[in-house]
């Protein structure tokens with residue numbers, strides 16, 4: 001599929017554009033067909049290219065250089081933050097050397113490229129990851145030491161890039177790491193939010209407070225502002241239909257999209273891909289006319305509204321709110337990205353009919369679905385292609401990943417809102433509908449089945465009428481995938497059922513999610529990574545590039561010396577976490593206890609409420625025991641972390657309950673050595689990196705059929721933590737790999753859930769009867785044992801009333817599963833063996849495997865090494 005530029009097209013391309021463009025490359029050749037150096041003296045140019053600094057003396061020089069020139073500071077007044085910035089800029093120089101080579105390589109070879117469109121990229125910190133991927137961590141550590149700084153302290157200075165809510169955004173970040181590491185020509189496209197996911201604070205009464213996340217407060221050394229890569233993006237106005245299905249969209253408002261590039265280094269390769277993030281800006285700065293008329297406020301207003309588009313990430317996970325600004329974000333981002341993709345495609349000189357041979361676009365959830373009508377608009381209105389030809393190109397370009405079957409998460413946009421903001425796109429959607437309905441009629445597959453047609457329509461009837469984004473994404477894409485086997489099956493059986501019957505099942509498949517072992521093993525748990533490397537007697541790159549290699553650990557499972565070292569790594573990670581908690585929160589944690597962790601977005605379907613109810617149950621059980629009985633109990637520390645959407649009242653109440661339960665039980669002299677509880681505020685990637693390696697057991701306890709995949713379950717297992725979980729999402733596939741004896745499963749299965757909900761609706765049974773232990777816990781909370789019980793009534797009522805997430809159905813088996821965990825932990829050697837076996841079988845869950853699935857099964861993409 002990859003090919004070099006066809007020389008016969010070069011003249012054609014040149015006539016349209018400048019030879020030296022930022023993103024395009026058009027080679028000029030001499031008579032012999034040899035490529036000419038584009039400008040100036042080739043030798044002088046080549047000597048001027050900065051070398052990659054791999055030796056300590058060069059590194060210290062480059063850091064000092066940045067201290068003096070980029071920061072205008074000196075040794076006399078350099079703090080950790082300044083030293084971090086200079087170190088980051090020196091590292092960036094190295095990334096850029098590879099990045100430049102990679103982009104030139106791609107432009108020369110003009111391979112098929114894939115683009116990952118995601119409204120969220122939860123990147124976390126960059127410095128540590130960049131140094132590890134470059135293989136320069138040791139050298140930079142030595143270099144900064146010579147300059148009087150400790151590299152680990154500098155790494156801590158960096159703020160997380162929190163441009164995402166949770167799993168979906170972190171998945172996008174892992175996929176970028178794997179694309180570069182697998183030498184695949186993949187770019188990410190997203191938005192450069194000025195404020196990422198809010199900072200979570202806990203108020204004195206235990207509630208969540210939100211503060212803005214000013215992550216760009218200090219210069220961001222990891223991005224390159226491309227003031228020369230801009231596009232005009234139109235909103236509002238009117239669309240006038242012309243002949244041949246075309247239309248002219250005019251008027252309204254135009255804003256400017258400006259590119260920022262973030263370098264994405266591959267691990268142990270030169271290949272360095274790009275993540276392009278768009279920032280919105282007013283088209284002409286101030287509206288001069290208003291300004292001259294003395295209407296200063298109005299002039300500033302226009303600039304405010306343009307800038308508002310990329311000012312803030314919407315903090316909802318798995319829910320939609322239908323705000324106009326959100327729709328603006330989606331169009332702004334997809335339109336800028338497609339314009340950029342089209343420009344890059346045209347630089348190859350190919351005909352637009354070949355677009356799908358050179359471009360694959362993955363839609364990360366329905367958020368970028370407007371890319372489908374936008375590409376239609378470009379092809380029909382601008383390229384003047386016939387409608388059918390344009391539609392064929394579109395349907396061969398896009399691939400759609402569904403991330404949830406929860407009804408509240410399925411995006412719909414009111415037709416009126418769309419008509420006003422994007423009049424031309426609404427026309428196109430209606431045109432797709434009529435062609436679609438026509439197809440239906442022709443197929444005569446399901447004669448007279450009007451309900452089916454109504455379900456499959458892009459427009460949901462009602463007041464207001466809505467555009468169904470998942471239906472649009474499905475019919476405009478070549479493939480639709482879920483993110484774990486069970487989830488993909490549910491997609492086929494529920495939200496896409498009619499489409500499966502229409503298209504056949506082959507359009508609907510599965511790519512199980514993965515995580516990058518670079519960040520989620522080597523970076524967050526260097527002790528374990530070193531131990532694995534020593535035990536397998538291979539360099540780390542061997543298993544970090546091929547995670548199946550961890551299976552080699554299985555032959556060491558029974559080696560007591562290895563078991564001891566394995567346990568020692570876990571213990572030191574627990575101590576590292578305890579130190580972190582002591583230095584950030586001033587709390588002392590018992591590191592001799594079992595560490596039980598649930599960290600993820602707060603959501604009713606994830607059932608943090610069941611976990612805290614379980615903690616209370618354990619507390620009450622301990623209180624009921626005699627001191628003699630208590631001596632037999634294994635001490636346990638329970639950790640929670642996670643953010644609730646600011647408008648999600650019930651989820652916020654759960655946080656409040658956790659915090660207030662912690663206050664009571666951590667102070668109880670009878671039990672505090674046996675059970676303590678921590679809610680760690682402001683969950684983010686960096687916090688995950690210290691929590692996960694310290695976990696003995698972690699909880700993934702969603703109501704069966706609700707968690708599409710989960711990825712933190714994979715992170716814990718890779719770090720030797722065991723799972724307690726429901727038969728849901730990727731838990732199932734993890735158990736298939738590691739063996740069911742190494743996973744603590746409990747709870748009702750997916751097929752039972754619908755019936756149970758029906759029972760709850762129409763034949764409710766009082767909790768006291770259904771689940772006495774849970775009834776007792778609920779009563780204790782209601783009666784004020786953990787502070788004003790009245791506060792929690794709305795939360796308790798979700799369980800007492802229809803109990804949609806089925807806590808009363810699963811609580812008994814949940815408690816039993818936790819008892820089995822306690823028993824298993826008593827036999828420490830057996831536990832360590834389970835831990836080793838679990839890590840050893842995590843090969844499948846590398847995001848390298850996942851991204852290669854996408855590349856081979858969907859995108860038809862080839863690896864291309866920069867060399």
Ligand SMILES: *Cc1c(COP(=O)(O)O)cnc(C)c1O
Nearest residue numbers: 166167600684685688710711712
């Ligand atoms: C991995 C990760 C998630 C996803 O966690 P789940 O438990 O799979 O929902 C969310 N947030 C952060 C910061 C993560 O690293």
